[in-house]
Every structure is written in C-alpha cells, then in structure tokens.
Amino acid sequence: MVTTETTSVAAASDIVSVRHAVRRRAVEIHLSLVDQTKIVTAASELARNMLVYAGGGQVTLEVLQDGVRQGLRAHFADTGPGIPDLDLALRDGFTTGSGMGLGLGGAKRLVNEFDIESTPGMDTRVTITRWK
Amino acid sequence: MEKIPILKMGDFLLVTIQVDMHDQMAAALQDDLTSKIAQVNAKGVLIDISSLDIVDSFIGRMLANTSTMARVLGAPSVVVGMQPAVAITLVELGVNLGGMRTALNVERGMAILRRDGDNPDLDGAARGHD
Numbered sequence: 210m211v212t213t214e215t216t217s218v219a220a221a222s223d224i225v226s227v228r229h230a231v232r233r234r235a236v237e238i239h240l241s242l243v244d245q246t247k248i249v250t251a252a253s254e255l256a257r258n259m260l261v262y263a264g265g266g267q268v269t270l271e272v273l274q275d276g277v278r279q280g281l282r283a284h285f286a287d288t289g290p291g292i293p294d295l296d297l298a299l300r301d302g303f304t305t306g307s308g309m310g311l312g313l314g315g316a317k318r319l320v321n322e323f324d325i326e327s328t329p330g331m332d333t334r335v336t337i338t339r340w341k
Numbered sequence: 342m343e344k345i346p347i348l349k350m351g352d353f354l355l356v357t358i359q360v361d362m363h364d365q366m367a368a369a370l371q372d373d374l375t376s377k378i379a380q381v382n383a384k385g386v387l388i389d390i391s392s393l394d395i396v397d398s399f400i401g402r403m404l405a406n407t408s409t410m411a412r413v414l415g416a417p418s419v420v421v422g423m424q425p426a427v428a429i430t431l432v433e434l435g436v437n438l439g440g441m442r443t444a445l446n447v448e449r450g451m452a453i454l455r456r457d458g459d460n461p462d463l464d465g466a467a468r469g470h471d
Contacts, residue, residue: 221364228361228395246395246426250434253397257364301435311398315434 212272218256219265227256227268231283234270238279240341248281248339251316255285255335258312262305263289263333273338280321280340291329299325345370347377352384353454354416359392367403375410383416385454389447391422401436409440417457419443421450 216230231252235245259266266287273280292298299317304310317323322338343366348355354377404420411418421444444450
C-alpha cells in the first residue's frame, strides 16, 4: 500500500468529488485514458449506490504496488440495509430503486477485480481494482 | 445551483455541457431544456458533451431521456462530441442509449438537424440509418 485517501459520500455533489479523486489517482499512476474512464465510471456508479440505498458511506482509495505493477483500488463501505441476495443484485436490470439496475453489474465489468460482501441489516463493502 | 447554459442559434438550441454535472444539475437541465424548446419554438437541439470525460449510467440515461423528450416535443436532437473512452465505457457498462442520436462533432450534428429541417417527412424514416 503506497497511498490512501478517504472521501465521505453524503450528497449528490460528493459523487462528483469521488470521480475527481479517483481520476487524480488514476492519472498519477499513468493508467491509460480508457482505463481511467472505466474506473472513474465504476466508482461513480458505486458511490451513487451507497447514496441511494444506504444514505451514504465512505470511499477509500489505495495506490497499489505489486512488483513493477501499479494499480488503483477503491473501497466503498456503508452501514446501510445490506444486500440480501448478491447474485440477484449483480444481475443487469435488477433494481429495487428507480435506476436501470446497471450499477453493480456494470461496475464489475469495468474493472479487473471486484469483491462484494454484505451483511443484511449491517453493512455493504465493495472493492474494485484496476491494474495498469 | 450552477446551471448549464442553453443558447439559441437560429431555429436551434445549443447546449454545451462543460462541467462534471452532479445528479440534480443533470435533472435540472432536462427541465430547462424542455421548457426552452417550447418557449422559443426550437426546431432542433444540439447537445455538445465533448468536455465530459465521464458519462455514467445516470448521466447516460439523462441524455437519452432528454433526447426522447425533445423529439416528442417536435425538436429532434443530436448528442455530439462523445469522447472515444467515454463511448467504450458506456457500452461496457451496458447503458441503453436507444432514442439518442449521436454525431462525431458539432458540424455533423448540425448537418443532421438541417437535413431533418429540410425533410420533415423523412425524419422518422431516416432516424434508424444515422
């Protein structure tokens, strides 16, 4: 772990701050423009999910160094209602909200690594990583 | 709240989105643009997103919905200038952009709107082939 940075998400304008913070780190480790765009977009989806379903949460960014390889990891943690059925939540088009149901499944397609853990009634944690 | 300016150019409206919009700003643009179309009797709308370096599912849906609303009001619209990295990401994300016409840049978008204006009867038939 080289660097960490935490941003709180409590309002729609914070989603923009998350996008900017992720972009800054992605540029810093010289991700390609397409990879920058993908991880920024995935982060935007996940930050919005936290806001819509859990009322907000925390985003922590980590710059990773694995030998010569660099990567950017983002952790999304909320203490909202949790997700009872993760397989269903990851399916495209499934939503309990008013969106398109692309947030989780779409974010997963945009990154190299995607982990999700959720305890209903407790919390949800999503981690995404894009390697250079 | 900061607003996205809507400019009138002849019979057309030009919207240039130059800031990273938060969600309420995107929703406000939808309201402002549909009101303005009715108010000035616009014949077409050009939405320039060349400054946007990200379009997520919310903004993508807003753009597609706004395009449909403008068309329903009788003002065909074209979204122009999408960055290649944004196009790649939107398609992988799986956003349905149905109902949204796009062009590479403002000149081509304007050409499409002028052609629509010249051939109003062909408008519907030609749409699928842009």
